[in-house]
Amino acid sequence: MGRFGNQAEQFLGALAFTRILNRTLVLPHWIEYPQRAAGSFQVPFDRYFEVEPLESYLKVILMDDFMKYLANDVWPKGQRIVFCYTSRKNEDNQSEGCNAKEGNPFGPFWDKFSIDFDQDVFYHPLYFDISSAGDWNNRYPPSKYPVLAFTGPPGAFPAEQRHVHLAKYFIYSNYIKKKAENFLKKHAPKYNQTNLLAIHLRNGIDFKRACEYVIPKSNFFASAQCLGYSLEKGIVLSSEICYPSRNTIIKQVEHAVITHKPDYLFVAADEDHMIQQFQKTLEKKYNLKVLRYDGNENVNEAAHIDLYILGVVANHAIVNCPSTFSAFAKRMRDVNEKQTDFWGLDVNENDQKEKIENYENKIEL
DSSP states (O other): OOSHHHHHHHHHHHHHHHHHTTOEEEEOOEEEOOTTSSSOEEEOHHHHBOSHHHHTTSEEEEHHHIIIIIHHHHSOTTOOEEEESSOOOOTTSOOSSOOTTOSTTHHHHHHTTTOOOSEEEEOTTOOSOOSOSHHHHHHSOTTTOSOOEESSOSSOSSOOGGGGGGGGGOOBOHHHHHHHHHHHHHHOTTOOTTSEEEEEEOOOHHHHHHHTTOOTTSOOTTTHHHHOTTSTTOOOOOHHHHSOOHHHHHHHHHHHHHHHOOSEEEEEESSOOOHHHHIIIIITTTTOEEEOOOOTTOHHHHHHHHHHIIIIIOSEEEEOSSOHHHHHHHHHHHHTTOEEEETTTSSOHHHHHHHHHHHHHHHHO
16 A cells, blocks of 8 residues: 555564464565556565565565466466455446456556456455464465465554564665665765764655644554554644644754764655755754755655665654654664654754754854
8 A cells, every 4th residue: 555655564564464374475566656657566575675584584485486486386377366355346336346456556566477366255354463363274274275365465554563573674685775875975975874864854745635634632644653552652643743844844953963963964855855945054054964865767766765874874863753654764763773753743842942042152152
């Protein structure tokens, strides 16, 4: 569902579901959407992430390898079953089956491997949020159902708290690491992991509109990462947390610059990187260089460069509370025990103002 952040959320649940059933997870291609064009395309799992770390948690095989070496034997044409919870409507608004290939990205995903389905199975009332394999394996034993293919990922959205720790098995591939490191060597010659501040601005029009529907005392998308899964942190979700104003962003970044004294500010954004504003207000004043990764040639790949720098490289980061993209970076940072702040949340306004005024007084002296 959705772009990478949302897909990664559901992938955590799919990992847990597969392991509980003692099955082998066929690692799916990531679904990406081209800019200014219809349709979708599929990118092999290992383009972005290593496979070996996952093998320490469960049995896995790349989808390319499964289709090439095993599918004809264990899942031959004419015997391919697809699972869905209930009927799914097709373009004629009829709902007589799973309609597994109806629409985008469903059709393009399965067509990538020339997969057609011969039978639909409704697994209602079972659900993939399970703690034991009994019901699933009794009803759909591997001897009769060697492959469980679903119309959607068997993982909750947003990810459940008990599955968040599985993010540690996401290790970026050498392909992404090298691209990120080459970028930093070229544009940040003095770079090291202690002098780089990274921020994520989730400021596209789609997210702005989504934030108009936030309910203060409830979770929204991935906001449990900063509000708590039971809202136990006592924080009320506001528009400034969901879609912070430019004034909040500038002030909070300035506060972080004064506190952590970075040489570089790296900006990841889905729309407006605010580069000119940061250059005008921060670059000369704090002897700071502002950076962004130019992903015009491949915006989807560029998003992973952003995530690698946000989640692995930067010493300190500021991210968006409800954003699943931010949540992915935050979880990587947690694995590496790195500090992360959230927009509109972690900085006391009076403390922020005092630090900036004190710094300006030192400059005048």
